[in-house]
Amino acid sequence: MKSDTLVRGKFNPLVRPFLKWAGGKRQLLPEIVKYVPKPIKHTYYEPFIGGGALLFELQPQKAVINDSNTELINCYKVIRDSLDELIEELSKDKYTNSERSYYGMRDLDRSRKEYENLSEVEKAARIIYLNKTCYNGLFRVNSQGQFNVPFGRYKNPNILDNAVLRAVNKYLKRDTIELLNQDFAKAVQSAKKGDFVYLDPPYDPVSETASFTGYDVNGFNRDEQERLKEEFDALHKRGCKVMLSNSCTDFIRDLYKDDQYTIIKVRATRSINSNALKRGMVDEVLVLNYEIQDK
Structure with missing residues (x-):
């Protein structure tokens, strides 16, 4: 059952991802939704939209969605x-x-x-x-x-x-849904106090051979992860509520170890890997800059 505090407006179950996306969050949605602020008071931002699993699950009335992948947008x-x-x-x-x-x-x-x-x-x-x-x-x-x-x-x-295409069309046609195709930092420039920002970047690789940054011609290396952390800090200072998903690597856990942030380890199902033996359950983290509410 969908909560009215999460979805302001009529929920349409046919509004769901129209593409299968590497790193997509459909399998992890029940866990992520537990920690989404209730209610989303203002605007929902997602600067790495990908397949849009969380956006379509929440169906916020007002959203700014972005991706650097021009073909996707x-x-x-x-x-x-x-x-x-x-x-x-x-x-x-x-x-x-x-x-x-x-x-x-x-x-x-x-x-x-x-x-x-x-x-x-x-x-x-x-x-x-x-x-x-x-x-x-x-x-x-x-x-x-x-x-x-x-x-x-x-x-x-x-x-x-x-x-599904017709349902997604109806949702995206709202004049309160903005689509962008630019750098993640530019996409959240207008975010202000009370807005909710969900950051789901290309993940930090769990091993040297696990790196997969082929969603577009631009890689997302650890320099980019550090730049994203700076943006996370800036959004926090602005009073935004921010959630980030990423790999449960030492690098990411160390990057977000600040006392004002909460790191939650979750188990996710990964179905995309060139090696079938490496598909299955993996550890990921959610990083929050706000207090966890009753789940």
Whole structure:
């Protein structure tokens, strides 16, 4: 049951992620929601939106959502502004669940000229199609910004989820939902006292071989993690309520060891890994700058 203190307005269960996203929070949502401020008094900010699991779970009336991944934000904007055209595009025969169609669509970004000639609707349809049919539902690009995940060989993927797209469209069309495509620090510049900011950056790798920063062509290394900590501190000083998710590494735990912050260890299910043996339960942390309320 959804709490009225969390969701101001009618909750729609069909408003949910339209993409499977590496690092997505759907499995961890019950744990995260326990610690979300009740109520969210002002504006909800999420500068690393990804698949949007927490946003769609809470469905706040007023939100500022952002991601540095231009293709991802284009998907959100097309669903909001050009849904009928997107549905019409995804209904075309070229978006079939076949290896030939998949690699033909995937390889469009090998030619910058060919890719740049695509409309915004075609770019969004391509990403949704690739995400639904690629191996393990993984969004990953190489250093040239080219989508490089192999074909998934699923029997019957739901490439065009009409009901979910229409529900997400209705939610995003509210004039109180703002979509941005910029650096995380710029995305939260307008956050003020009483606003809730959820930070879900690319995670600190748990080992030297575990690093996965291929969501766009820009990596998110430990220098970026430290810059994010500075932003966390700045938001705290402004009176914002801030929650951060990250790996349970010594580096992250040490970075946020300040007395005014609370670090909570949680168990999460990770289903995306190139090695099937490394999927399963892992430790993560939630960092809060506010007192924990009754759960």
